[in-house]
Amino acid sequence: MAFPELSYTTDPLRETKADALVLALPPLDHDAGALDQWPGLAPALNGVGFSGALGATVRAYAPEATSLPLIVVGTGPAPDTAALREAVGAALRTTTGFDTVAVEAPAVDDDGWRAVAEGAVLGAYRFDGYKSVAAAARASHVVIRGERPPAASALARAQAVGDAAALVKDLVHTPAEWLGPQDVADAAREALAELPVDVVVLDEKQLAADGYGGILGVGQGSDRPPRLVRLDYAPADAERHVAIVGKGITFDTGGLSLKPPAGMVGMKYDMAGAATVLAVVRAAAQLRLPVRVSGWLCLADNMPSGRATRPGDVLRILGGTTVEVLNTDAEGRLVLADGLVAASRTHPDVIIDVATLTGAISVALGSRHTGVMGSEEAVAEYLDAAESADELAWPLPLPAHMEEELDSPIADLVNAKIGDPTGGSLFAGLFLQRFVGRVSDDADAPRIPWVHLDIAGSGSTKSATGATDKGPTAATVRSLLAFVEGDAR
Known part of the structure; x- marks a missing residue:
C-alpha cells in the first residue's frame, strides 16, 4: 500500500524542508492577494499561460519566490471543497520524482484544509504493481501549510x-x-x-x-x-x-x-x-x-x-x-x-x-x-x-x-x-x-x-x-x- 504520510506546518511554505512545492490557486484576476508572499510569481504564471481553470497544472520558474521546483494547479474561480480536493489531487497525482512535497492553497480559508489534505493523500496514492520497471514515484510525505494548525483528530481523519x-x-x-x-x-x-x-x-x-x-x-x-x-x-x-x-x-x-x-x-x-x-x-x-x-x-x-x-x-x-x-x-x-x-x-x-x-x-x-x-x-x-x-x-x-x-x-x-x-x-x-x-x-x-x-x-x-x-x-x-x-x- 502506498499513500503519503501527512504533516502540517504554519511556517511559510518557502521555508519548508521539501523537495517541491505545490500551490493551488484560482485565476490570478480573482484573488491577486493570494500571491502577496510570492514575489515574481504572478508575471511568471502569466508568462506560461496559467488560466487557473480547475485541475490545470503548470510548472513555474520564479527564483525570487523560491529555488524549489514549483507546481501550480488551478482551483477554478470560486473553489468549493470538491474543487480543492480535485485540484490538489490532480497536482499530486501528476507530480512525480519528489519524496516530500509541500502544499498550500493560499486563497482558501481554514475550512478548506480537510479537502486539501484529502486531495493530497488520494492523489499521491500509487499501486506499485507488477511492472518490470517501476513507474516514477509520487510523494511519500506531504506537508500541508496553513495559518492555524488543525486539531490532531483532523489530521488523523485525513490520514484514515x-x-x-x-x-x-x-x-x-x-x-x-x-x-x-x-x-x-x-x-x-x-x-x-x-x-x-x-x-x-x-x-x-x-x-x-x-x-x-x-x-x-x-x-x-x-x-x-x-x-x-x-x-x-x-x-x-x-x-x-x-x-x-x-x-x-x-x-x-x-x-x-x-x-x-x-x-x-x-x-x-x-x-x-x-x-x-x-x-x-x-x-x-x-x-x-x-x-x-x-x-x-x-x-x-x-x-x-x-x-x-x-x-x-x-x-x-x-x-x-x-x-x-x-x-x-x-x-x-x-x-x-x-x-x-x-x-x-x-x-x-x-x-x-x-x-x-x-x-x-x-x-x-x-x-x-x-x-x-x-x-x-x-x-x-x-x-x-x-x-x-x-x-x-x-x-x-x-x-x-x-x-x-x-x-x-x-x-x-x-x-x-x-x-x-x-x-x-x-x-x-x-x-x-x-x-x-x-x-x-x-x-x-x-x-x-x-x-x-x-x-x-x-x-x-x-x-x-x-x-x-x-x-x-x-x-x-x-x-x-x-x-x-x-x-x-
Missing part, C-alpha cells in the same frame, strides 16, 4: 481517508489469481490485526451448516471455496450500530451464464464492495469512533464447472427464502441476500449494502454517480453524507409495481428478469429489500432502515481524473465514513 481508499484500491488492483475468497479473509485479518475489531471467518463447511445457501451456490463452481467474513468494531461508548454488507465476488465469469470475453475483462473488481466494507470498518476503528460498525464480506468465486449452479436451480438463502436462479451472472444479489439476513439478525440501527451490482446502473447514471435505493429516511441521511464528502450519488425508486416480476412458479423469488433489460437496477434493489429483516423479532415490526449502494459504474474509471487514477476509485468510502461519523446529522 487515504488509508481506507488505498486499501480498497490495492485489493481491487490485485489480480484474481492471487486474491480468492480465503485470500481476502487473510487480508482482512492482517489489516485489522492491531485494531479492536473482532474477525470471524466462516468456511464452506460452516456456511453449509448454518444455511448460507446464496454464498455457497455462487461459489460451488470454483476450486476456491467461498467465505463469509464477519467484522465487528464495538466500542463500549457506542450509541449506534451501523451494519455494512459488501459483495465480494473475487472473479466473475458469469458462471454457466458465461460473460462474453470483453465483459469478463476487469471482473477482478467485482469484490470492490467487500473491500469497501473492510476499509470503512478499519477507518472507524483507527479513529476510535463512538459507533459500533459491523461488516459482512460475502466472498465467492463465480466460476463455471461441473459443480456450478445451473440456470433453473433453486437456492435456499439463510433464513429459508428460496430463489430460482434464472441467470448465474446475477450472482451478487445472491451472496448479499445471505449477508443482509445475517446482518439483520444483529438488529442494527441501519444496514447498508455496497456492491458492483448491475451494469444497468451505468446505463442509468453513467460512470461517476452511485445509485442509491432503500428506506426513505436512511437514503436521505446517506445522500447528505455523500454531499458532505463531495461524492456523487443519486436516489432511485423501488417501484411497487415491479414486485410481481420477482415471483417464481417454483420458488419464492427469481433472481433475474430474462429477456427484459428495463429497470435492471431497480429489480435488483427490490430483490435485496426482501432480505432486510425487522427491527425486532416481532413479525409485525417495521423493517430495519436500509440503504443499497450500487457502485458498478462509480467503482472504477476508464480514465484518470482529479485525484483518481484509471482503475478502482474507492467510491463511497468517504461517504460511508461520513455516514458512520454522523457528519450529516
Whole structure:
C-alpha cells in the first residue's frame, strides 16, 4: 500500500524542508492577494499561460519566490471543497520524482484544509504493481501549510481517508489469481490485526451448516471455496450500530451464464464492495469512533464447472427464502441476500449494502454517480453524507409495481428478469429489500432502515481524473465514513 504520510506546518511554505512545492490557486484576476508572499510569481504564471481553470497544472520558474521546483494547479474561480480536493489531487497525482512535497492553497480559508489534505493523500496514492520497471514515484510525505494548525483528530481523519481508499484500491488492483475468497479473509485479518475489531471467518463447511445457501451456490463452481467474513468494531461508548454488507465476488465469469470475453475483462473488481466494507470498518476503528460498525464480506468465486449452479436451480438463502436462479451472472444479489439476513439478525440501527451490482446502473447514471435505493429516511441521511464528502450519488425508486416480476412458479423469488433489460437496477434493489429483516423479532415490526449502494459504474474509471487514477476509485468510502461519523446529522 502506498499513500503519503501527512504533516502540517504554519511556517511559510518557502521555508519548508521539501523537495517541491505545490500551490493551488484560482485565476490570478480573482484573488491577486493570494500571491502577496510570492514575489515574481504572478508575471511568471502569466508568462506560461496559467488560466487557473480547475485541475490545470503548470510548472513555474520564479527564483525570487523560491529555488524549489514549483507546481501550480488551478482551483477554478470560486473553489468549493470538491474543487480543492480535485485540484490538489490532480497536482499530486501528476507530480512525480519528489519524496516530500509541500502544499498550500493560499486563497482558501481554514475550512478548506480537510479537502486539501484529502486531495493530497488520494492523489499521491500509487499501486506499485507488477511492472518490470517501476513507474516514477509520487510523494511519500506531504506537508500541508496553513495559518492555524488543525486539531490532531483532523489530521488523523485525513490520514484514515487515504488509508481506507488505498486499501480498497490495492485489493481491487490485485489480480484474481492471487486474491480468492480465503485470500481476502487473510487480508482482512492482517489489516485489522492491531485494531479492536473482532474477525470471524466462516468456511464452506460452516456456511453449509448454518444455511448460507446464496454464498455457497455462487461459489460451488470454483476450486476456491467461498467465505463469509464477519467484522465487528464495538466500542463500549457506542450509541449506534451501523451494519455494512459488501459483495465480494473475487472473479466473475458469469458462471454457466458465461460473460462474453470483453465483459469478463476487469471482473477482478467485482469484490470492490467487500473491500469497501473492510476499509470503512478499519477507518472507524483507527479513529476510535463512538459507533459500533459491523461488516459482512460475502466472498465467492463465480466460476463455471461441473459443480456450478445451473440456470433453473433453486437456492435456499439463510433464513429459508428460496430463489430460482434464472441467470448465474446475477450472482451478487445472491451472496448479499445471505449477508443482509445475517446482518439483520444483529438488529442494527441501519444496514447498508455496497456492491458492483448491475451494469444497468451505468446505463442509468453513467460512470461517476452511485445509485442509491432503500428506506426513505436512511437514503436521505446517506445522500447528505455523500454531499458532505463531495461524492456523487443519486436516489432511485423501488417501484411497487415491479414486485410481481420477482415471483417464481417454483420458488419464492427469481433472481433475474430474462429477456427484459428495463429497470435492471431497480429489480435488483427490490430483490435485496426482501432480505432486510425487522427491527425486532416481532413479525409485525417495521423493517430495519436500509440503504443499497450500487457502485458498478462509480467503482472504477476508464480514465484518470482529479485525484483518481484509471482503475478502482474507492467510491463511497468517504461517504460511508461520513455516514458512520454522523457528519450529516
